[in-house]
Amino acid sequence: MTSFLDLAAANLLSPMVLFFLLGALATIAKSDLSIPEAIAKGMSLYLMLSIGFKGGASVAAHGIDGLLIASLIAGVILSAVMPLIAFKLLTASTRLPRVDAAAVAAHYGSISIVTFLAAIQTLDGAGISYEGHMVAVAAAMETPAIMVALWLAHSGRQMAGTVGGPSGGQGSGMDRSVLHDVLLNGSIVVLVGAFAIGCITGANGLKSIAPFIVDPFKGILCLFLLDMGVIAGRGMAEGRKHLTPPALLFGLYMPLIGATLGALAAMTIGLSLGGTALLITLCASSSYIAVPAALRLALPDARPSIYLPLSLGVTFPFNLTIGIPLYLALAAYIH
Amino acid sequence: MQTYPKKRIDIMVEAPLMKRVLTLLDQQGVTGYTVLPALAGRGIDGSWHRDGLVGRVGSVVQIFCILDEARVDAVIEPLFDLVSRQIGIVTISDVQVIRKDHF
Numbered sequence: 001m002t003s004f005l006d007l008a009a010a011n012l013l014s015p016m017v018l019f020f021l022l023g024a025l026a027t028i029a030k031s032d033l034s035i036p037e038a039i040a041k042g043m044s045l046y047l048m049l050s051i052g053f054k055g056g057a058s059v060a061a062h063g064i065d066g067l068l069i070a071s072l073i074a075g076v077i078l079s080a081v082m083p084l085i086a087f088k089l090l091t092a093s094t095r096l097p098r099v100d101a102a103a104v105a106a107h108y109g110s111i112s113i114v115t116f117l118a119a120i121q122t123l124d125g126a127g128i129s130y131e132g133h134m135v136a137v138a139a140a141m142e143t144p145a146i147m148v149a150l151w152l153a154h155s156g157r158q159m160a161g162t163v164g165g166p167s168g169g170q171g172s173g174m175d176r177s178v179l180h181d182v183l184l185n186g187s188i189v190v191l192v193g194a195f196a197i198g199c200i201t202g203a204n205g206l207k208s209i210a211p212f213i214v215d216p217f218k219g220i221l222c223l224f225l226l227d228m229g230v231i232a233g234r235g236m237a238e239g240r241k242h243l244t245p246p247a248l249l250f251g252l253y254m255p256l257i258g259a260t261l262g263a264l265a266a267m268t269i270g271l272s273l274g275g276t277a278l279l280i281t282l283c284a285s286s287s288y289i290a291v292p293a294a295l296r297l298a299l300p301d302a303r304p305s306i307y308l309p310l311s312l313g314v315t316f317p318f319n320l321t322i323g324i325p326l327y328l329a330l331a332a333y334i335h
Numbered sequence: 336m337q338t339y340p341k342k343r344i345d346i347m348v349e350a351p352l353m354k355r356v357l358t359l360l361d362q363q364g365v366t367g368y369t370v371l372p373a374l375a376g377r378g379i380d381g382s383w384h385r386d387g388l389v390g391r392v393g394s395v396v397q398i399f400c401i402l403d404e405a406r407v408d409a410v411i412e413p414l415f416d417l418v419s420r421q422i423g424i425v426t427i428s429d430v431q432v433i434r435k436d437h438f
Contacts, residue, residue: 034386
């Protein structure tokens with residue numbers, strides 16, 4: 001318990017969390033603080049490149065083994081199963097329409113790469129090593145949740161006899177162009193591509209570009225989290241208008257359910273302490289970049305005013321402040 | 336100066352749909368269009384602000400094109416099918432152009 005409290009205090013007082021809180025508080029106080037969109041996207045690409053490359057270089061050092069394959073399979077299964085659980089809980093506890101419940105479920109089956117980055121930073125700060133291939137697991141967990149959630153939404157529509165929506169128009173369902181956009185989302189391309197380049201070039205490649213991708217990483221993550229704080233602050237303001245108490249509660253307890261599933265999976269496949277903490281964090285996190293973009297095309301009837309504030313304004317701040325030390329403590333407990 | 340009457344279609348649409356709208360305009364033989372970023376706004380679905388966004392959701396783009404009146408229906412009908420369930424608005428207005436052969 002003391003260990004968890006120490007971890008939580010260290011996390012809350014870390015520069016990355018304090019910058020996040022600064023951004024959120026500035027927005028709540030109606031400051032004009034904002035980061036230009038182009039800079040935010042540039043920082044996002046930098047962070048994907050850095051984390052992907054370092055993960056790839058780590059795999060190059062340790063080799064491809066059965067644990068990598070098992071981790072990928074576990075990640076895909078968890079990403080597909082969690083939306084089913086989330087959907088059941090949402091339909092039982094909230095009055096959200098089926099399409100909104102399916103959309104929210106997709107977010108909680110998929111992952112937040114920024115939460116993942118923050119967890120890595122916490123592990124690095126605590127001197128805990130982890131499997132480099134967890135970056136690939138994160139990428140693999142982006143998509144299955146979207147497919148399952150679309151199936152949930154559309155199976156309900158078929159029962160209601162309204163496939164294609166009231167207009168019968170285009171722009172709904174997982175067609176080829178949506179699948180293309182999800183799989184070739186710019187962030188995923190950079191993350192997976194940098195991972196592959198890291199695998200190919202190994203330690204020498206990492207050494208040659210370390211001044212760019214290692215040294216500035218913490219500072220850029222802080223600036224990025226300042227921006228995320230601003231966005232989350234907006235999400236909190238929107239959430240107050242659109243979310244009911246049961247939906248707000250879901251945003252707090254669903255990460256804990258995901259964390260438990262992640263811990264069980266990590267124990268089953270035999271991940272290290274750091275790898276376990278990262279898989280738990282991935283399962284506890286919810287998407288707010290890749291999934292919303294896919295759902296606006298595939299499920300336009302689902303309301304972004306529900307799923308975005310819940311994921312960005314409730315779950316992300318919870319994970320960043322309390323969740324990550326909790327998940328690390330859980331990982332330490334089962335090891 | 337001699338001017339000619341044409342129709343201008345303005346499509347304010349959420350950014351994730353932009354590529355599909357442009358593909359549709361290409362398919363319908365629209366000879367030219369322009370896309371502009373929108374900074375911030377509010378509608379029945381709530382407010383949005385472009386700054387700081389990492390993903391495309393939450394931002395809106397404005398697409399406009401100028402057509403001969405005779406072709407407006409052929410573009411508007413499939414456009415309505417595409418955007419009717421999305422966040423955004425479509426307006427059609429009368430404009431005057433100088434070079435009529437461009438549209």
